[in-house]
Structures are given as C-alpha cells and as structure tokens.
Amino acid sequence: MSTRGRSTTRRGGSRLTHVAETGAARMVDVGEKAETHRVATASGRVRTTPEVVKLIRQNSAKKGDVLAAARIAGILAAKRTSDLIPLCHPLRLDLVTVDFTLGRDSVGIAARAETTGKTGVEMEAVTAVAVAALTVYDMCKAVDRGIVIDGVQLEEKSGGKSGTWRRGRGARRPG
Numbered sequence: 001m002s003t004r005g006r007s008t009t010r011r012g013g014s015r016l017t018h019v020a021e022t023g024a025a026r027m028v029d030v031g032e033k034a035e036t037h038r039v040a041t042a043s044g045r046v047r048t049t050p051e052v053v054k055l056i057r058q059n060s061a062k063k064g065d066v067l068a069a070a071r072i073a074g075i076l077a078a079k080r081t082s083d084l085i086p087l088c089h090p091l092r093l094d095l096v097t098v099d100f101t102l103g104r105d106s107v108g109i110a111a112r113a114e115t116t117g118k119t120g121v122e123m124e125a126v127t128a129v130a131v132a133a134l135t136v137y138d139m140c141k142a143v144d145r146g147i148v149i150d151g152v153q154l155e156e157k158s159g160g161k162s163g164t165w166r167r168g169r170g171a172r173r174p175g
Helices: 050-057 066-079 122-140
Strands: 036-047 095-102 106-117 148-158 164-166 170-172
Touching: 036 122, 050 066, 050 095, 050 106, 050 122, 066 095, 066 106, 066 122, 095 122, 106 122, 122 148
Parallel strands: none
Antiparallel strands: 036 106, 036 148, 095 106, 148 164, 164 170
C-alpha cells in the first residue's frame, strides 16, 4: 500500500482511517474492498414538553405533519450524507427507514440504512436520525424553545470486513 493509503495509529492500536501519516485529512481508498450487504441502525431522541408531543400526536402543529416532514428530511439526509460530511463516500442506498416513538415528553427516532457496497452505512443512519431530530425541533420550536436533541448514536452495524457491531455488545467477526 502506498504512503497515500496508510492511516495513522493512536495509542492502543486503533486506526484513524481518515488521517494520513502527515496528519492531513483524507478520504479512505475503498477501491480494493469487496462489495457486501451492509446495514446500520441509529437512534436519537427529541426531549420536549407534553404539549408538543400532544400536538405531534394529533397532527395539529402549525407547520404541518411533523413526523411526515421529519421522516422525509431524515431519508433525504441519508441520501445526501456525502454532501454533508466531507470524507464520506457517496453510496447507492437500497433502503432508508425513519421511524418514531412518541413518549410523554419525547420523540424517539430510529433509522435504518442498507446498501450493497464497499463501505458501510453508519454515517447515513446517524445523519438520518440527526436531521429528522432537527426537523422536529424546527417544526415545534415556536411552542417549546427549550427542546433538546440528545442520544444520537449508532446502535448496530453489519457487513464488511469488520463484521457485526452492536451497542453494548462490542464487535463480532463474521464466521
């Protein structure tokens, strides 16, 4: 592998794949990687007031259907991740879903992204959750200026050389 393709190593042996030995940011070369089916799920939460959740539940927010708009925004964001995150590869996505769970004073968000390709879809799933949450915020901020978005995180990924990883369970190799 050329110097251009190498990554730096942190203490403990973890590779920073988007940093060249010179310290410069770089896009990872995935040209030699095998295409595999890859799936990632992510989650997050919008904390707000019971009044806002009631408006969402009854579809009576002044700006319109909050969950429909947030779902579309999340899907669009997943499709445009490489335009938003500088070192992400553009991917052909096979599927993106964004789902919501309404609590008493929160909106739970879950996204799933799938592709068959040379690189994973973790960033697409996380971006879908983040932008869906921002859309809920935007559509409801007139009622609650104190809305908080939190817990945006990868839950699980599978496919590729690194195999399956699940939050709280560590990594597993395929096989």
